[in-house]
Structures are given as structure tokens and as C-alpha cells.
Amino acid sequence: MNDSPIIALDFPAPDDALEFLRDIPGRLSVKIGMELYLQNGPSVVERIREAGHDIFLDLKLHDIPNTVGQAMKGLAQLGVGMVNVHAAGGREMMERALEGLEAGTPAGAERPALIAVTQLTSTGEDQMRLEQGIAGTLEQSVLRYARLAKDSGLDGVVCSVHEAAAIRSACGESFLKVTPGIRLAGGESQDQKRIATPLEARKSGSTHIVVGRAITKAADPAEAYGAVKRQWEEWNR
Numbered sequence: 001m002n003d004s005p006i007i008a009l010d011f012p013a014p015d016d017a018l019e020f021l022r023d024i025p026g027r028l029s030v031k032i033g034m035e036l037y038l039q040n041g042p043s044v045v046e047r048i049r050e051a052g053h054d055i056f057l058d059l060k061l062h063d064i065p066n067t068v069g070q071a072m073k074g075l076a077q078l079g080v081g082m083v084n085v086h087a088a089g090g091r092e093m094m095e096r097a098l099e100g101l102e103a104g105t106p107a108g109a110e111r112p113a114l115i116a117v118t119q120l121t122s123t124g125e126d127q128m129r130l131e132q133g134i135a136g137t138l139e140q141s142v143l144r145y146a147r148l149a150k151d152s153g154l155d156g157v158v159c160s161v162h163e164a165a166a167i168r169s170a171c172g173e174s175f176l177k178v179t180p181g182i183r184l185a186g187g188e189s190q191d192q193k194r195i196a197t198p199l200e201a202r203k204s205g206s207t208h209i210v211v212g213r214a215i216t217k218a219a220d221p222a223e224a225y226g227a228v229k230r231q232w233e234e235w236n237r
């Protein structure tokens with residue numbers, strides 16, 4: 001996928017998503033997550049793809065290695081640019097996910113990028129320690145998952161802007177750092193704990209940003225998308 005801001009299409013129905021997209025001109029990078037996919041099935045991917053957009057299918061698979069590997073064979077046939085798993089599923093699960101994706105990608109087509117969620121951007125350090133029982137800092141946990149994802153052959157991770165620079169040092173420039181939790185200055189954090197602006201993301205080494213409500217719930221979504229894109233593009237890495 002190219003590096004334009006990825007709009008999170010968190011809508012209940014394909015018609016809502018497509019109507020929203022009609023107001024923003026051009027070929028866009030979009031994310032289909034659980035809300036849209038689980039209520040509508042694979043046909044929603046086809047409809048958004050037919051409208052000309054590039055898709056990150058954000059289903060965050062996390063199950064035993066065999067199940068994830070087999071599921072990835074199916075997802076590989078949907079024509080999306082990026083899919084993901086939870087790094088907490090472990091090395092064998094990630095390796096089998098990659099094998100499934102490679103096996104399922106139609107001949108002549110490009111394999112979707114495979115990335116792993118490290119710690120959700122809605123997770124704070126206290127929650128990680130108290131509820132997940134992980135000691136140390138959030139950055140240490142994210143870095144551990146990022147290294148594991150890289151060693152498992154994955155193309156990158158989902159992380160917050162706050163860990164992007166450390167991941168760049170540990171895993172390299174080309175390892176994808178896809179960062180949700182993006183807000184324009186002064187925007188509400190809502191359920192997110194680790195937020196940042198598009199400019200901060202750019203400066204920190206994020207390779208992609210994922211933006212949902214800051215655009216989809218804005219009074220003027222096209223204007224909000226333009227503001228995000230301008231900030232994201234104005235600073236040269």
C-alpha cells in the first residue's frame with residue numbers, strides 16, 4: 001500500500017462507507033475492520049475495492065497457528081493490500097500466518113503485507129501491567145513484539161507513534177510501522193491512550209497512519225482528511 005493516510009471505515013454497512021467515501025475525491029487508502037467486515041462479510045471488501053480504493057483488512061487474527069494459517073489462505077484471495085494478526089499469538093502463529101498468506105495469494109498477484117499488532121493503542125502501561133501481567137514499560141513490550149514479528153518474517157507492526165522511533169532503530173526503516181491513535185491537535189482521545197498528531201507520527205518514523213473518527217466524525221470529513229494529509233506530507237523524512 002502507498003503511504004497515504006489510511007481512513008478507518010468504522011461503519012456498520014457498506015452503503016454508509018461508500019456514501020462517506022464519495023465526498024473525498026481520489027483513490028484512497030482505507031481500513032476495513034471488524035465492525036464493517038463481521039456484519040457484512042467478504043462482499044464488503046469487493047465493493048470497496050470496486051470503488052477503486054486500496055484496503056487494509058484489519059481483523060487482528062489471534063488463534064492457534066493452524067487456524068490462523070488456514071484463515072490467511074482465504075484472506076489472501078480478497079485482493080487487499082495489508083492484513084494483520086496479534087503478535088501475542090507467538091512466533092509459530094505468525095510464521096503459519098505468513099505461509100497461509102503466501103499459499104493463498106493467487107498466481108501473479110502481490111501478496112498482501114502482513115503486520116502484527118503489538119500493544120493496542122487503547123492500552124496504557126497500568127492496564128498492561130495489571131491486566132496482562134506484563135512487567136516493564138509499554139515501550140519494552142512493544143519492542144519485544146516488534147522484534148518477534150520481524151524474526152517471524154512479517155513486514156511490520158501496528159504500534160503507537162510513541163514507539164515508532166525505537167522500532168525504526170531496532171527493526172529498520174523499511175519495517176512497516178502502522179500507527180493508529182491519530183488526532184488533530186486538540187482532538188479528544190476518546191478510548192485511545194497513546195495518541196499523536198499526523199505531524200508527530202511523520203517525525204517519529206511511522207510509515208503509515210490510520211485515522212478514523214478524526215475524519216469520519218468531523219463536521220467536514222473532506223476538510224479533515226485534507227488537514228491530516230497536509231500535515232502528514234508537509235515534513236520530509
Ligand SMILES: O=c1ccn([C@@H]2O[C@H](COP(=O)(O)O)[C@@H](O)[C@H]2O)c(=O)[nH]1
Nearest residue numbers: 008033119120121180181210211212213
Ligand atoms: O492498536 C490499534 C489497532 C487498531 N486500531 C484501529 O484503528 C482505528 C482507529 O480509530 P480512531 O477512530 O482513529 O481512534 C480503529 O478502527 C481501530 O480498530 C487502533 O485504534 N489501535
